[in-house]
Amino acid sequence: MTTIREVGPVTLGDAGPQSAWFDVRSLEPGVFLIAEPGHVNSFLVVGDDRAVLLDTGLGVADIRAVAEGLSGKPLSVVNTHYHFDHTGGNRQFDQIAIHRDGAALLAQPAPEGLAQGYMEYTRRMISAWGGYKDLDDSYFHLVTADTLIRPLPPGFDPQAYAVTPSKATQLLDDGDELDLGGRVLRVMHTPGHSPDSICLLDEHNGLLFGGDTINTGPIYAQLEGSDVTAFAASTRRLAGLRDGVRRVFVCHFMRVDNPSSLLAEIADGFEQLLAGTASYRDNADCLGYPVREACFDHFSVFVAGDAGGTRV
Numbered sequence: 658m659t660t661i662r663e664v665g666p667v668t669l670g671d672a673g674p675q676s677a678w679f680d681v682r683s684l685e686p687g688v689f690l691i692a693e694p695g696h697v698n699s700f701l702v703v704g705d706d707r708a709v710l711l712d713t714g715l716g717v718a719d720i721r722a723v724a725e726g727l728s729g730k731p732l733s734v735v736n737t738h739y740h741f742d743h744t745g746g747n748r749q750f751d752q753i754a755i756h757r758d759g760a761a762l763l764a765q766p767a768p769e770g771l772a773q774g775y776m777e778y779t780r781r782m783i784s785a786w787g788g789y790k791d792l793d794d795s796y797f798h799l800v801t802a803d804t805l806i807r808p809l810p811p812g813f814d815p816q817a818y819a820v821t822p823s824k825a826t827q828l829l830d831d832g833d834e835l836d837l838g839g840r841v842l843r844v845m846h847t848p849g850h851s852p853d854s855i856c857l858l859d860e861h862n863g864l865l866f867g868g869d870t871i872n873t874g875p876i877y878a879q880l881e882g883s884d885v886t887a888f889a890a891s892t893r894r895l896a897g898l899r900d901g902v903r904r905v906f907v908c909h910f911m912r913v914d915n916p917s918s919l920l921a922e923i924a925d926g927f928e929q930l931l932a933g934t935a936s937y938r939d940n941a942d943c944l945g946y947p948v949r950e951a952c953f954d955h956f957s958v959f960v961a962g963d964a965g966g967t968r969v
């Protein structure tokens with residue numbers, strides 16, 4: 658039996674022991690966060706007739722059981738883009754929609770070493786977590802129930818983790834509307850992070866699902882397929898929505914739920930990048946590749962490091 662509060666944490670009674678991997682909460686009526694804290698956030702949007710799962714996460718635990726337990730409606734997947742951390746659970750679903758520029762990318766084998774590189778990052782993060790939590794308990798008190806880093810789920814073998822290609826059953830274009838019954842999500846093609854990146858706009862309720870286009874930690878603009886100029890144009894377009902958006906939900910890092918002011922901040926940040934007025938520091942992305950990081954108040958942007966090399 659699933660207990661659903663209108664807003665707040667959700668208790669999952671029937672999704673199996675792996676459900677402890679996910680932090681699940683109701684963000685507002687018909688909108689759920691299914692988070693893999695520290696990794697990636699997926700969202701379930703439920704209409705009167707059907708539900709869509711926006712991304713399927715890493716694929717290390719049973720996200721379909723969680724989503725079905727919450728929605729009780731026919732369920733399909735919309736991927737915000739083809740990257741493995743948003744499509745890892747696609748294999749559990751029959752109906753998968755993605756922007757048409759992502760279909761071939763979704764179906765291709767993942768770059769060698771990607772899955773194991775990410776598991777190594779996960780190992781480092783979990784090992785660093787203990788010290789971080791101790792400092793938080795003593796001094797900072799920022800960590801909350803929904804930002805706890807979890808151990809990998811029982812029965813999951815990180816050495817066997819693999820990124821599996823999947824097949825799109827529906828191709829999306831800019832302006833397409835997904836009618837869920839009493840709730841419509843509009844597709845906005847926002848290339849930049851990847852050629853196929855989309856955001857989903859629930860205009861009636863003032864909600865924007867930002868995919869990997871809008872983020873609150875490092876925004877990845879250094880990858881193979883990333884395009885900083887296109888990214889700037891996409892974020893400026895999103896900034897134009899500002900007055901019609903109440904909440905911006907993002908896929909990475911702990912600040913999931915953001916005010917619409919973030920949209921203009923990010924568009925302004927990309928303009929500084931293009932104008933050459935941003936300042937950078939050296940950093941490394943989650944796979945350990947060198948990047949240059951331009952830091953702003955509520956986010957940063959990774960661009961390709963001096964060593965060159967663009968990666969997925």
Ligand SMILES: [Zn+2]
Pocket residue numbers: 738740850851869
């Ligand atoms: Zn991505």
Ligand SMILES: [Zn+2]
Pocket residue numbers: 697740742743869908909
């Ligand atoms: Zn991502």
